[in-house]
Amino acid sequence: xxxxxxxxxxxxxxxxxxxxxxxxxxxxxxxxxxxxxxxxxxxxxxxxxxxxxxxxxxxxxxxxxxxxxxxxxxxxxxxxxxxxxxxxxxxxxxxxxxxxxxxxxxxxxxxxxxxxxxxxxxxxxxxxxxxxxxxxxxxxxxxxxxxxxxxxxxxxxxxxxxxxxxxxxxxxxxxxxxxxxxxxxxxxxxxxxxxxxxxxxxxxxxxxxxxxxxxxxxxxxxxxxxxxxxxxxxxxxxxxxxxxxxxxxxxxxxxxxxxxxxxxxxxxxxxxxxxxxxxxxxxxxxxxxxxxxxxxxxxxxxxxxxxxxxxxxxxxxxxxxxxxxxxxxxxxxxxxxxxxxxxxxxxxxxxxxxxxxxxxxxxxxxxxxxxxxxxxxxxxxxxxxxxxxxxxxxxxxxxxxxxxxxxxxxxxxxxxxxxxxxxxxxxx
Amino acid sequence: xxxxxxxxxxxxxxxxxxxxxxxxxxxxxxxxxxxxxxxxxxxxxxxxxxxxxxxxxxxxxxxxxxxxxxxxxxxxxxxxxxxxxxxxxxxxxxxxxxxxxxxxxxxxxxxxxxxxxxxxxxxxxxxxxxxxxxxxxxxxxxxxxxxxxxxxxxxxxxxxxxxxxxxxxxxxxxxxxxxxxxxxxxxxxxxxxxxxxxxxxxxxxxxxxxxxxxxxxxxxxxxxxxxxxxxxxxxxxxxxxxxxxxxxxxxxxxxxxxxxxxxxxxxxxxxxxxxxxxxxxxxxxxxxxxxxxxxxxxxxxxxxxxxxxxxxxxxxxxxxxxxxxxxxxxxxxxxxxxxxxxxxxxxxxxxxxxxxxxxxxxxxxxxxxxxxxxxxxxxxxxxxxxxxxxxxxxxxxxxxxxxxxxxxxxxxxxxxxxxxxxxxxxxx
Numbered sequence: 089x090x091x092x093x094x095x096x097x098x099x100x101x102x103x104x105x106x107x108x109x110x111x112x113x114x115x116x117x118x119x120x121x122x123x124x125x126x127x128x129x130x131x132x133x134x135x136x137x138x139x140x141x142x143x144x145x146x147x148x149x150x151x152x153x154x155x156x157x158x159x160x161x162x163x164x165x166x167x168x169x170x171x172x173x174x175x176x177x178x179x180x181x182x183x184x185x186x187x188x189x190x191x192x193x194x195x196x197x198x199x200x201x202x203x204x205x206x207x208x209x210x211x212x213x214x215x216x217x218x219x220x221x222x223x224x225x226x227x228x229x230x231x232x233x234x235x236x237x238x239x240x241x242x243x244x245x246x247x248x249x250x251x252x253x254x255x256x257x258x259x260x261x262x263x264x265x266x267x268x269x270x271x272x273x274x275x276x277x278x279x280x281x282x283x284x285x286x287x288x289x290x291x292x293x294x295x296x297x298x299x300x301x302x303x304x305x306x307x308x309x310x311x312x313x314x315x316x317x318x319x320x321x322x323x324x325x326x327x328x329x330x331x332x333x334x335x336x337x338x339x340x341x342x343x344x345x346x347x348x349x350x351x352x353x354x355x356x357x358x359x360x361x362x363x364x365x366x367x368x369x370x371x372x373x374x375x376x377x378x379x380x381x382x383x384x385x386x387x388x389x390x391x392x393x394x395x396x397x398x399x400x401x402x403x404x405x406x407x408x409x410x411x412x413x414x415x416x417x418x419x420x421x422x423x424x425x426x427x428x429x430x431x432x433x434x435x436x437x438x439x440x441x442x443x444x445x446x447x448x449x450x451x452x453x454x455x456x457x458x459x460x461x462x463x464x465x466x467x468x469x470x471x472x473x474x475x476x477x478x479x480x481x482x483x484x485x486x487x488x489x490x491x492x493x494x495x496x497x498x499x500x501x502x503x504x505x506x507x508x509x510x511x512x513x514x515x516x
Numbered sequence: 517x518x519x520x521x522x523x524x525x526x527x528x529x530x531x532x533x534x535x536x537x538x539x540x541x542x543x544x545x546x547x548x549x550x551x552x553x554x555x556x557x558x559x560x561x562x563x564x565x566x567x568x569x570x571x572x573x574x575x576x577x578x579x580x581x582x583x584x585x586x587x588x589x590x591x592x593x594x595x596x597x598x599x600x601x602x603x604x605x606x607x608x609x610x611x612x613x614x615x616x617x618x619x620x621x622x623x624x625x626x627x628x629x630x631x632x633x634x635x636x637x638x639x640x641x642x643x644x645x646x647x648x649x650x651x652x653x654x655x656x657x658x659x660x661x662x663x664x665x666x667x668x669x670x671x672x673x674x675x676x677x678x679x680x681x682x683x684x685x686x687x688x689x690x691x692x693x694x695x696x697x698x699x700x701x702x703x704x705x706x707x708x709x710x711x712x713x714x715x716x717x718x719x720x721x722x723x724x725x726x727x728x729x730x731x732x733x734x735x736x737x738x739x740x741x742x743x744x745x746x747x748x749x750x751x752x753x754x755x756x757x758x759x760x761x762x763x764x765x766x767x768x769x770x771x772x773x774x775x776x777x778x779x780x781x782x783x784x785x786x787x788x789x790x791x792x793x794x795x796x797x798x799x800x801x802x803x804x805x806x807x808x809x810x811x812x813x814x815x816x817x818x819x820x821x822x823x824x825x826x827x828x829x830x831x832x833x834x835x836x837x838x839x840x841x842x843x844x845x846x847x848x849x850x851x852x853x854x855x856x857x858x859x860x861x862x863x864x865x866x867x868x869x870x871x872x873x874x875x876x877x878x879x880x881x882x883x884x885x886x887x888x889x890x891x892x893x894x895x896x897x898x899x900x901x902x903x904x905x906x907x908x909x910x911x912x913x914x915x916x917x918x919x920x921x922x923x924x925x926x927x928x929x930x931x932x933x934x935x936x937x938x939x940x941x942x943x944x
Contacts, residue, residue: 116885315917510895
């Protein structure tokens with residue numbers, strides 16, 4: 089068979105990907121000092137050219153308002169001098185993080201004297217497909233450069249002017265620091281065709297990371313021949329065990345659901361052991377209602393609602409399956425822990441599940457039955473986060489099992505290679 | 517969005533995959549002792565029922581001979597009582613390997629007191645698509661069970677009777693040991709349609725590992741929505757640096773090419789620094805010729821061939837791209853190390869590349885410029901192998917960058933999950 093099986097063609101997207109591959113080859117042998125210098129140059133340039141970025145962003149804002157975009161989304165799109173300064177400060181934080189490249193993951197001297205080292209190396213070319221916020225443009229580029237990768241950025245068309253200005257600043261800074269400007273590129277072209285080409289550029293692009301809503305992620309997962317890291321869809325569960333401390337359970341439930349409902353690590357379903365339901369449901373309903381949460385419950389929860397004079401709408405399979413991302417929660421009473429685990433394995437998206445329990449055996453069993461990126465024991469689901477986990481940076485939260493699972497920091501943006509050193513060793 | 521996005525349908529393949537997913541859920545909480553007991557039961561049963569397996573294998577042999585299959589392939593297909601005993605012994609070796617499940621990969625106590633542990637867990641359902649040799653059926657099942665996974669096996673139709681008998685023995689043994697028999701299943705159905713369904717069973721199957729020829733692997737890579745681990749295509753290179761010890765370079769070249777040319781870690785191209793070509797080419801040609809190797813060379817190699825009276829055929833781009841898997845090698849002279857690296861990055865399949873050099877700086881630079889699963893310094897390419905690396909077992913050699921790269925042992929058949937333990941911790 090002939091190799092390599094690189095895509096053939098001369099489209100602007102493939103040409104961009106080929107330049108990225110060349111840039112990746114130039115980045116691979118560079119030491120940390122060279123990559124960090126480029127990041128410092130980026131931070132400096134963002135501060136020096138903030139006005140230019142804000143002016144470009146104003147074009148996007150005008151268009152968004154003209155299109156009747158909701159003010160909450162306009163706010164997420166908006167860059168101010170202060171926000172640009174904060175983005176630059178984030179880049180400086182990335183400079184200070186440990187270098188993942190070159191880390192020896194394992195090593196040994198083999199019986200024949202060969203020295204074996206498994207060493208972290210850059211992935212090569214990382215494609216990021218994302219929506220809305222232009223700060224992701226800089227964050228993603230900084231994390232990719234820090235880990236020795238070239239990055240292909242595909243933001244949303246609503247942030248086109250902002251992203252173009254930001255990438256212009258980044259490329260100038262990278263080049264000034266002596267690295268190839270093509271280490272940071274926007275994917276050219278309008279609409280879905282460009283994204284489709286990017287997804288089929290296997291051999292040129294090493295990994296695609298979609299960041300955004302579930303439909304974007306599903307499209308990339310289904311259509312890409314480039315390996316994908318699936319991120320961020322969170323249908324998270326809180327299970328309240330028979331032995332739970334009631335007050336702790338209510339607090340963890342409300343925090344998991346309502347502390348910030350729009351994010352992927354917010355809880356979407358609560359399951360309650362039947363043996364504690366009588367005592368827990370009234371308290372939970374009162375606390376959820378006080379927090380502005382609407383409950384979509386099974387018959388036990390609806391009965392508790394009627395007793396309390398609180399409206400509980402009837403839950404259907406659609407509710408068990410839904411990532412609301414809003415002040416809504418699905419709720420059921422289950423006969424025991426194993427039934428809770430079976431429900432979760434059936435409906436969860438593999439993000440984060442929590443148990444509240446005083447019983448160490450129940451905690452162990454629950455953990456062993458879950459099939460998700462993170463399991464919380466007596467803690468809020470909201471802790472599944474690279475920042476909270478102490479990673480210093482996060483490129484996304486993987487809900488898949490291969491390569492990376494859970495919050496992804498810099499090591500997850502690397503691969504490894506085996507370096508084997510001998511003295512003329514031959515195989516018998 | 518609704519989740520989970522499991523495939524809908526009631527075909528035999530999907531029904532098999534669903535049973536595997538249920539078996540995986542039952543395997544996940546089991547300790548090592550239960551999984552090891554099942555492996556011991558498998559080894560015992562293979563020994564006890566060897567006659568039955570050999571009789572089934574005889575049917576495959578008759579069919580293969582009737583179809584005019586080459587005797588070398590018939591030999592690879594053949595099971596004898598002795599070969600079955602060897603397969604059983606291999607299973608006992610797997611029992612003795614360390615358990616990858618439950619290993620704490622990293623952990624810390626966060627500033628707020630949360631205890632964070634990243635723990636290895638089974639992948640879930642592993643699909644293996646493979647060709648020819650029926651011993652792979654048992655090897656793959658044993659490695660999957662050891663690592664807590666359910667396995668879906670899709671062997672070649674030429675080994676259908678053998679595989680059916682083997683899987684029957686395995687399922688009986690697994691069930692006798694108290695584990696679900698559906699932890700080991702053959703994928704039902706004839707031909708490509710069954711394989712296609714398996715490749716689209718995302719959400720039921722966690723990973724597909726194709727083991728076999730390049731065209732099988734390319735098909736799976738291109739058509740699968742289930743995550744794939746690409747294995748085994750090896751267009752491997754030996755680069756002889758200006759500073760190489762001539763005798764060592766000849767020995768490594770011949771060993772890399774001719775010690776076993778049919779395997780993926782055999783060398784397919786040799787590149788020689790121009791500064792050493794005059795001295796190296798005549799020796800290399802003599803040694804390669806003595807080993808029965810045909811050289812497909814550039815003009816420098818052809819000139820050396822004319823001088824030595826040895827036929828060197830003219831190499832084309834097709835030769836640089838080809839994984840011969842035979843007594844053939846492509847050969848070129850390059851101006852320097854960086855040119856060798858550029859050639860390799862252009863044509864390699866990302867398996868194994870070797871440098872022969874006395875110069876430490878050249879070794880460092882070569883390693884830093886490679887983009888392959890393994891880089892050998894003064895050692896034969898043939899060492900890229902799970903057994904040689906001391907892994908005790910190998911499910912394949914990954915040539916991709918995500919999840920696993922290079923020889924894959926038991927840890928590569930696992931994912932990880934974060935277990936986070938608190939005492940009522942809430943997010944501010």
